[in-house]
Amino acid sequence: MNKITSLADLKKIKDQVQSKIKLRENSDVADTLVQIRVGMATCGIASGAKETMNFLIEETEHLAIDAVVTQTGCMGYCYAEPTIEVTLPGKEPMVFGHVDKVKAREIIDRYIIKGELVDGIIPASYKTIDEK
Amino acid sequence: MAEYNTQILICGGTGCKSAESDEIGNVFKDLLNEYGLDDDVQVVVTGCFGFCEKGPIVKMMPDKTFYVHVTPADAEEIIKEHVVKGRQVDRLLYKDPKTKKSVSDSQHMDFYKKQIRIALRNCGFIDPENIDEYIARDGYMALGKCLGEMTPEQVIDEIKKSGLRGRGGGGFPTGLKWEITAKVKGDQKYVVCNADEGDPGAFMDRSILEGDPHSVIESMAINGYCTGATKGLVYIRAEYPLAVARLKTAIKQAREYGLLGTDILGSGFDFDIEIRYGAGAFVCGEETALIHSMEGLRGEPTFKPPFPSESGYLGKPTNVNNVETYANIPVIINKGAEWFASIGTEKSKGTKVFALAGKINNVGLIEVPMGTTLREVIYDIGGGIKGGKKFKAVQTGGPSGGMLTNDFLDTPIDYDNLISAGSMMGSGGMIVMDEDDCMVAIAKFYLEFTLEESCGKCSPCRIGNKRLFEILERITEGKGEEGDIHKLRILSEVIKDTSLCGLGQTSPNPVLSSLSHFMDEYEAHIKDGRCPAGQCKALLKYEVVEEKCTGCTLCFRNCPVGAITGERRSVHYIDQSLCIKCGVCFEKCKFDAIVMV
Numbered sequence: 247m248n249k250i251t252s253l254a255d256l257k258k259i260k261d262q263v264q265s266k267i268k269l270r271e272n273s274d275v276a277d278t279l280v281q282i283r284v285g286m287a288t289c290g291i292a293s294g295a296k297e298t299m300n301f302l303i304e305e306t307e308h309l310a311i312d313a314v315v316t317q318t319g320c321m322g323y324c325y326a327e328p329t330i331e332v333t334l335p336g337k338e339p340m341v342f343g344h345v346d347k348v349k350a351r352e353i354i355d356r357y358i359i360k361g362e363l364v365d366g367i368i369p370a371s372y373k374t375i376d377e378k
Numbered sequence: 379m380a381e382y383n384t385q386i387l388i389c390g391g392t393g394c395k396s397a398e399s400d401e402i403g404n405v406f407k408d409l410l411n412e413y414g415l416d417d418d419v420q421v422v423v424t425g426c427f428g429f430c431e432k433g434p435i436v437k438m439m440p441d442k443t444f445y446v447h448v449t450p451a452d453a454e455e456i457i458k459e460h461v462v463k464g465r466q467v468d469r470l471l472y473k474d475p476k477t478k479k480s481v482s483d484s485q486h487m488d489f490y491k492k493q494i495r496i497a498l499r500n501c502g503f504i505d506p507e508n509i510d511e512y513i514a515r516d517g518y519m520a521l522g523k524c525l526g527e528m529t530p531e532q533v534i535d536e537i538k539k540s541g542l543r544g545r546g547g548g549g550f551p552t553g554l555k556w557e558i559t560a561k562v563k564g565d566q567k568y569v570v571c572n573a574d575e576g577d578p579g580a581f582m583d584r585s586i587l588e589g590d591p592h593s594v595i596e597s598m599a600i601n602g603y604c605t606g607a608t609k610g611l612v613y614i615r616a617e618y619p620l621a622v623a624r625l626k627t628a629i630k631q632a633r634e635y636g637l638l639g640t641d642i643l644g645s646g647f648d649f650d651i652e653i654r655y656g657a658g659a660f661v662c663g664e665e666t667a668l669i670h671s672m673e674g675l676r677g678e679p680t681f682k683p684p685f686p687s688e689s690g691y692l693g694k695p696t697n698v699n700n701v702e703t704y705a706n707i708p709v710i711i712n713k714g715a716e717w718f719a720s721i722g723t724e725k726s727k728g729t730k731v732f733a734l735a736g737k738i739n740n741v742g743l744i745e746v747p748m749g750t751t752l753r754e755v756i757y758d759i760g761g762g763i764k765g766g767k768k769f770k771a772v773q774t775g776g777p778s779g780g781m782l783t784n785d786f787l788d789t790p791i792d793y794d795n796l797i798s799a800g801s802m803m804g805s806g807g808m809i810v811m812d813e814d815d816c817m818v819a820i821a822k823f824y825l826e827f828t829l830e831e832s833c834g835k836c837s838p839c840r841i842g843n844k845r846l847f848e849i850l851e852r853i854t855e856g857k858g859e860e861g862d863i864h865k866l867r868i869l870s871e872v873i874k875d876t877s878l879c880g881l882g883q884t885s886p887n888p889v890l891s892s893l894s895h896f897m898d899e900y901e902a903h904i905k906d907g908r909c910p911a912g913q914c915k916a917l918l919k920y921e922v923v924e925e926k927c928t929g930c931t932l933c934f935r936n937c938p939v940g941a942i943t944g945e946r947r948s949v950h951y952i953d954q955s956l957c958i959k960c961g962v963c964f965e966k967c968k969f970d971a972i973v974m975v
């Protein structure tokens with residue numbers, strides 16, 4: 247990693263990272279790229295988020311689905327752990343709760359592949375700092 | 379492959395009278411089938427929308443129309459009108475209480491979103507082990523702005539104007555604390571992050587460190603710039619291994635980018651952070667004890683003043699703030715103090731993160747603007763009480779706080795209101811209790827915790843709490859005496875007045891608060907030898923109602939200690955001397971022939 251030595255430098259890195267993300271979202275690849283985030287805080291892991299994450303990685307690979315699976319922190323829905331967020335190309339992110347392997351299977355087969363919604367969506371019930 | 383053009387989302391959160399949601403879903407499915415629309419319209423059951431007061435809620439996709447108070451009888455109209463003709467069903471739309479106008483799509487009804495995520499802005503969004511993702515969401519921009527464009531005084535001024543108060547429990551104005559630390563002279567100063575989080579049931583700070591460690595690192599550096607400190611210390615309990623690991627990774631990455639270290643962003647400012655581990659003692663969350671523990675001494679509080687800002691770690695000026703307090707700072711710098719101060723109440727600005735737990739449907743981590751009412755938190759966000767039971771009280775402030783009852787459901791939550799209601803904000807634990815909870819037993823539970831966590835340095839806390847506990851224990855065992863309540867009161871007051879640190883000064887709060895709201899329960903225990911909630915085993919008795927007993931032998935077969943006798947088809951009996959009051963017979967009996975007395 248190169249050191250960031252000025253505010254201008256920092257802004258440059260920010261732009262670079264942001265455009266990388268945008269590229270992922272907008273370019274041709276984005277037609278197929280699925281982004282999956284798995285809530286991996288202590289509570290999530292305790293409810294099996296690691297198994298869910300491994301399963302998602304293996305299965306999307308196995309089915310040759312172009313997906314990036316990353317970990318993230320607590321989404322706040324302790325009553326519905328493990329939770330994952332799936333962003334299909336051109337769609338708003340969807341959060342699903344209680345995602346064990348069975349549910350993950352269903353999400354891959356029905357939501358990711360066919361675009362159907364499945365039970366267990368958790369509606370976003372909060373504002374972000376940009377909405378306020 | 380079915381290509382649905384419409385999706386009907388039905389809220390199936392446990393709070394939303396889930397039975398009814400299921401029924402609504404089935405009615406929708408049947409009707410769609412009848413209308414031959416089941417290939418075009420999909421019915422999906424979702425989690426809680428966080429607006430249970432108006433539930434059950436049905437949201438239509440893709441146009442996002444939001445229907446409230448939907449009953450099974452409404453399904454047909456929604457299908458005929460909305461799905462077939464594309465016309466909204468006006469009578470089911472939410473009516474703005476002020477303008478009385480219908481609001482149709484959820485994009486324009488942000489008001490139902492009771493939460494705002496400031497401190498939790500990145501939790502659940504970014505990969506906490508990837509600094510680039512933090513930077514992409516304005517990470518380290520606030521530090522850059524402070525170092526490059528603002529003087530320390532200007533930064534402090536901004537924090538002061540924002541009205542931010544400490545989230546670790548005390549609610550001390552953060553800007554003022556920074557100013558005091560900045561003004562004290564010292565060759566070396568320290569910035570400390572209090573990540574001890576000892577309040578049972580609380581996990582806000584852990585979640586922030588696990589989900590967004592860089593926000594804390596960035597703010598500590600900003601604090602260093604303001605106060606003139608070049609060293610930061612995070613005091614974290616070793617029981618948080620994942621938070622520790624993520625924090626370590628984050629510190630390493632920040633160093634690699636030169637965002638920690640020397641000459642940060644070419645400004646000439648040096649700052650670095652080390653981690654110090656605590657052994658998980660509640661008292662070590664108290665700032666003076668915390669500092670002693672970091673110094674390698676016993677984790678015992680010392681008298682204030684001097685405050686850490688004047689003389690803290692190794693006798694040097696030390697600014698101690700809580701994790702969540704720090705997590706708010708970058709947003710204040712980036713979005714401005716005015717923006718921050720526009721959220722919340724007059725004297726409590728911004729939001730507060732709560733760990734919602736206990737007898738509530740949506741157990742979880744929530745962040746609400748100051749001024750949100752308990753009712754909104756419990757019934758909308760929390761989805762109401764588990765199993766449809768009756769709400770009894772909520773404990774805020776953990777073992778230092780008090781119980782808030784029905785009467786306070788509509789009190790806006792902020793530092794001052796909670797104190798006048800006999801509780802306190804605390805660090806953000808919120809434990810909900812229902813009709814099955816015995817308030818004497820709850821008070822005893824908290825006292826047992828403080829008793830164990832007391833460092834023992836001063837006698838009112840060490841001995842006084844023990845005596846308090848013994849009285850409570852006696853009461854829950856049915857051995858309460860006349861005058862016990864008076865003793866509890868007097869002793870509580872003395873402990874509060876004479877203890878050295880916050881632990882002892884607040885430890886009798888659960889007792890005092892339960893006494894003031896639930897005196898009837900204390901009296902029932904002491905005078906009638908009865909526990910109204912049926913929790914105190916010593917005061918319980920299970921008995922067979924002879925007229926109802928059919929002699930089915932189910933209880934006899936399930937009793938783990940063989941306390942039940944009786945022949946098949948004749949009345950059974952419970953031998954009270956053998957009964958351990960586990961309640962199995964009570965649960966198993968199909969004829970309500972066993973009662974709790």
Ligand SMILES: Cc1cc2nc3c(=O)[nH]c(=O)nc-3n(C[C@H](O)[C@H](O)[C@H](O)COP(=O)(O)O)c2cc1C
Nearest residue numbers: 544545546572575576663664665699700703880881
């Ligand atoms: C018994 C006791 C336990 C405390 N535990 C914590 C804690 O776990 N975390 C915390 O931030 N503050 C805790 N505090 C408050 C700290 O002493 C201190 O006020 C706080 O860390 C200051 O930060 P703030 O102004 O950002 O809230 C505790 C206080 C007492 C008396």
Ligand code: SF4
Nearest residue numbers: 834835836839879882
């Ligand atoms: S009040 Fe209790 S915890 Fe605090 S110093 Fe005294 S004995 Fe220790």
